[in-house]
Amino acid sequence: MPPETRTTAASGRQQGAAPDVIHNIGYRTYDGPRLGRGYARRSLYAQSLRGAYGLGRSAKSKVMPMILFGVMCLPAAIVVAVAVSTKMNKLPMEYTRYAIWLQLVIGLYLAAQAPQSVSRDLRFRTVPLYFSRPIERVDYVVAKFAAMASALFVLTATPLLILYVGALLAKMDFAVQTKGFAYGLASVTLLSLFYAGIGLVVAALTPRRGFGVAAVIAVLTIPYGAVSTIQNIALASDNIRAVEWLGLFSPITLIDGVQTAFLSATSAFPDGHGPGTGAGTVYLLVVLALIAGSYGLLMRRYRKAGL
Amino acid sequence: MIATESLSKRYPRVTALDRLSVDITPGVTGLVGANGAGKSTLIKILLGLSPATEGSARVLGLDVATQGAEIRERVGYMPEHDCLPPDVSATEFVVHMARMSGLPPAAARERTADTLRHVGLYEERYRPMGGYSTGMKQRVKLAQALVHDPHLVLLDEPTNGLDPVGRDEMLALIRRVHTDFGISVLVTSHLLGELERTCDHVVVIDGGRLLRSSSTEEFTQATGSLAVEVTDTDACPDGTSALLAALAAAGLETRPAGRAADGSPASGRVLLVDVAGESTYDIVRDAVADLGLGLVRMEQRRHRIAEVFRDDDGEHPAATGQAPAPAWGADWRKASGTDREQQNGGTVDAA
Numbered sequence: 001m002p003p004e005t006r007t008t009a010a011s012g013r014q015q016g017a018a019p020d021v022i023h024n025i026g027y028r029t030y031d032g033p034r035l036g037r038g039y040a041r042r043s044l045y046a047q048s049l050r051g052a053y054g055l056g057r058s059a060k061s062k063v064m065p066m067i068l069f070g071v072m073c074l075p076a077a078i079v080v081a082v083a084v085s086t087k088m089n090k091l092p093m094e095y096t097r098y099a100i101w102l103q104l105v106i107g108l109y110l111a112a113q114a115p116q117s118v119s120r121d122l123r124f125r126t127v128p129l130y131f132s133r134p135i136e137r138v139d140y141v142v143a144k145f146a147a148m149a150s151a152l153f154v155l156t157a158t159p160l161l162i163l164y165v166g167a168l169l170a171k172m173d174f175a176v177q178t179k180g181f182a183y184g185l186a187s188v189t190l191l192s193l194f195y196a197g198i199g200l201v202v203a204a205l206t207p208r209r210g211f212g213v214a215a216v217i218a219v220l221t222i223p224y225g226a227v228s229t230i231q232n233i234a235l236a237s238d239n240i241r242a243v244e245w246l247g248l249f250s251p252i253t254l255i256d257g258v259q260t261a262f263l264s265a266t267s268a269f270p271d272g273h274g275p276g277t278g279a280g281t282v283y284l285l286v287v288l289a290l291i292a293g294s295y296g297l298l299m300r301r302y303r304k305a306g307l
Numbered sequence: 308m309i310a311t312e313s314l315s316k317r318y319p320r321v322t323a324l325d326r327l328s329v330d331i332t333p334g335v336t337g338l339v340g341a342n343g344a345g346k347s348t349l350i351k352i353l354l355g356l357s358p359a360t361e362g363s364a365r366v367l368g369l370d371v372a373t374q375g376a377e378i379r380e381r382v383g384y385m386p387e388h389d390c391l392p393p394d395v396s397a398t399e400f401v402v403h404m405a406r407m408s409g410l411p412p413a414a415a416r417e418r419t420a421d422t423l424r425h426v427g428l429y430e431e432r433y434r435p436m437g438g439y440s441t442g443m444k445q446r447v448k449l450a451q452a453l454v455h456d457p458h459l460v461l462l463d464e465p466t467n468g469l470d471p472v473g474r475d476e477m478l479a480l481i482r483r484v485h486t487d488f489g490i491s492v493l494v495t496s497h498l499l500g501e502l503e504r505t506c507d508h509v510v511v512i513d514g515g516r517l518l519r520s521s522s523t524e525e526f527t528q529a530t531g532s533l534a535v536e537v538t539d540t541d542a543c544p545d546g547t548s549a550l551l552a553a554l555a556a557a558g559l560e561t562r563p564a565g566r567a568a569d570g571s572p573a574s575g576r577v578l579l580v581d582v583a584g585e586s587t588y589d590i591v592r593d594a595v596a597d598l599g600l601g602l603v604r605m606e607q608r609r610h611r612i613a614e615v616f617r618d619d620d621g622e623h624p625a626a627t628g629q630a631p632a633p634a635w636g637a638d639w640r641k642a643s644g645t646d647r648e649q650q651n652g653g654t655v656d657a658a
Contacts, residue, residue, distance in 0.1 A: 027425060027488040030418060030456035034380055034409040043406040058394060058435075124392045129451065132354055132384035133407045134376045 041139040044130075048147030052113045053154075061116070068109045069155060072102060076159035080166025090176075091167055095184025096265035098163070099156050099191055103252045106195065107220040109155055110148075114199030115212030117148055123207035127302070141298045148196035156188035183263040191255045194287055195220075197294030198251060204301045223250035228270075235270045243273045248286055257283035308333050308459055308491050309353060314362035316348050316515070323348040325515040326362065331493065335485045337502030337509040337523075338495040345515040346495045347387075350461050354379055367458055380409060383452030383460035383490075387467060390448065393437025397428055397447045400436065401454050408455035415454075422450045425488070426480060442473040446480075453484065460484065462494040466501060478505045533580040535591055538601035546600045547576050553594040554580060559587060 047056070053069070054062030076098065083091055099106060121127050130140055164181040168174065202219050203212040227250040234242035247253035247269060259265040261280020266272060275283055309331040316324040324345045340346050351357040353366050355375020364371045366378045391400060398419055405415035423432045426446040431439070436447060445465060452460050465481065466474045482505055484490050496502055502509055503523055511518040535550070543549040547563070554561040560581040580591060588605075595602050 028421060029489070030410070030414065032414050033411060034455070035411060036380070036409050037376060039411075040407045040409055043403075047403060047406075056399070061394075120392055125386070125388055125390045126392060128386050129384075129390050129404060130407060131356060132379060132382075132386075133404070134380045134409055135407060136376070 037134045037136070037139060040133065040135045041143050044135065044140065044143040045147050045150075048117055048144055049150050052117060052147060052151035064112050065109065068105055068112070069158070072105050072109075072155055073159045073162060075102065076162040076166075080162060080169075083172075084166060084170045088170065089172060091163060091172070091180075094265060095160050095163060095180045096187045096259045096263055097268070098159055098184065099188050100252060100256055100268050102159075103220075103224075106152065106156060106191075107217060110152065110195050110199040110220070111213045111216035113151060114148060114196075114203040114216055115206075115209045117144055118200055118204045119207055119209045119212045122204065123209070137299060137302050141295065141302060145196055145200060145295060145298065148200055149192045152192035152195055153188060156192060157185060160184045160188065183259070183265070187255065187259040187263050187265070190258060190287060193291050194251065194255065197291045197298075201294045201297045201301075204298060220251055224252055226250070227253050231270050235273070240273050243269055243271075244275045244279050247275065248283065254283055254287050254290075258287055308336075309364070309366050309493065311349075311364040312362050314349075314352065314364050315360045316345075316352060316357070317360045323515050324352070324359070327512065327515065327517050328362075329510055329517055329520050331510065332508065333491045334507040335482065335492045335494065335505055337506035338493055338512065339497065339499060339502060339509060340495070340512040341497060344513050346512065347463065348515070349512070350384070350463060350493075350495075353461065354382065354384060380455075381458045383455065383457040385448045385452040385460065385462045385465060387463040387495075389444070391436045391439075391444055394435050396434055397423060397432040397436055397439075397443075397450070401447065401451050404451040405454040410455055418454050418456065419450075422454045423447075425483075426450045426453070427476070441468045442470075442476070445469060445473070445477060449477075449480065449484075453488070453490065457490060459491045459493065462492060464495055464497075466496065466498065474501070481505055533582055533587065533591065533605060533607060535578045535580060535595075535605050536576050536603040537595055537598075538603060540599055540601070543598055543600060546598070547578060549598055550594060550600060551578055553598060554578070554591065557590050557594060559583070559590060 050056045053065045079092060082088075093101070121130070127140075131137065135143075160181060163184075164177060167177045198219060199216050202215045206212050206215065227246050231243045231246050234240075234246065247257045253269070256265070256268050257275045257280060260267040260269075260274030261277050261283060265274075267274025309329070311327050311329050313326040313328050314324055315322070315326055327345070327349070338346055338349070348357070352359050352364060352371055355366075355371045355378050358372060367381055369378050369381075371378060401419040401423060402415050405419055406412065410418060423429075423446075426449050428443060428446055428450070431443065436444065439447070445468075449462070449465065452462070462481065466477050469477055478501055481492055481494060485492050494502070494505065506523050508520070508522050510520045537546045537550050539546040551561055551563065560583075561578055563578055580587065582588075591605065592602075
């Protein structure tokens, strides 16, 4: 405890402020600006987004997100390198297909970072400190949601950008590539929002980080495995309509269905039997409802987490 | 600073606050109550985080129901529980919290360095907080409540888990928050002795109701009773009982102090005499002289805050539904002989 604060300040004055006196300025009040809720929300967003890549945290916590980011971008770089050197006139894969192809990496990233973002605050009970400040529950949830979605967007859109730049360098058709890139971006935007919602809801259920990681992986992969298996059985029994609708029951097939219907993507469903526009509308509505639902669930989760 | 007006908070099965009206002035105010007395509910309402069922409250002149965000910008809060992530340093954490309070980045860093120095954290502030001692953690928690230079801080059990030395340092720090920093403090505790040393004013609540609200001096004022201890002589083998009889004969309300709450055996030899007026001192003196006893001590008894609570075995004023402060001076066994104030060598200052 510094006992010297006031006394030295006072005695410094008494000595007529000799030039070599070290002034202890004591307690200083703050009269500067207080930027309020909006600023606090933006700060929390920035902090959470940086945290999702380990920036501003320990070196150890940078390892996982950076490796996954590298793994995500590497195939795009290889594709571009091959396309440029062999002078292809079209990329060997669609933009919209890239995230589906690397869904495992996205899933791992989400499983690692969503608990990091929300479980820590719950586990170490930092949440009450936030709510004793100008920001409110909605600010906290929106900032965390937006940060997670942005982190996923950076993860999924960067390889698309690499592909796009590479395609233009290889002098492929500009209009076709731009359209494909735009569709790809639309698809990963939806995927980022959707995955962020799922990941945060699951992670916010438990203050234990390990459980959170396992639960996120389970929620993403188990339905996918189940849906794929049943789809293949349905295909074997020539039930094409079942293949089309079964995709509603796992996160990645939902995204696949939406982009097949609206973003002229080739479906990854068995034998390419993706949903048409009619079924696609249902897919889109389900995705939007799930995004809204996860936001609602997060709001509910934090109602009790206050002081 | 804080004014509540018949503030009530009812949950489906519990009444957490029951028509609480208090007026808290600038300075250090202690909020005393057992667990479940409604302390944290009150803090939650004062921060504008939980609507009151009825009644109103104003903090710094702002209405808690409608101006919660403005209140929280000017008020600091230190929770009772742990709230520090172990893998970040105190500096990073407090800077982040300063920004959450709306301070621009540069100001947040500057105020963090200042505040951590004031609470007594120096080089260790760059280390992850997981390795901190309880005392250091409490300081960081206090720092994050002060970093945005609030007008008022709400400290929830700040001395919890500290050893006696750490507790004294924390109490001195809390005192400094008011005297040096000019920030008013509302501090909760269930250790009454702490509040006597730190607070200007003490508010006691129980079962959501106000038991008492008065200045610390009033709590510890002289009670108008006199503790007398005498020696035994050959003529009077039991001087204490001889004096008891003599004083009773002289018409004074006298009783043995009995065994003190802390079990110190010496107090069995102490008599407590109600002071009726200036003459009481003379009567006691004469009675002792007439019996030829040696007067070991004659001193004024003071009440301690603890006496507003009766014995722990359930005779709680609110529990029996009595009016506020009924136990004033009722429990003599609690007036232990170990208190520093009582050792003033029997100075008889008519209080």
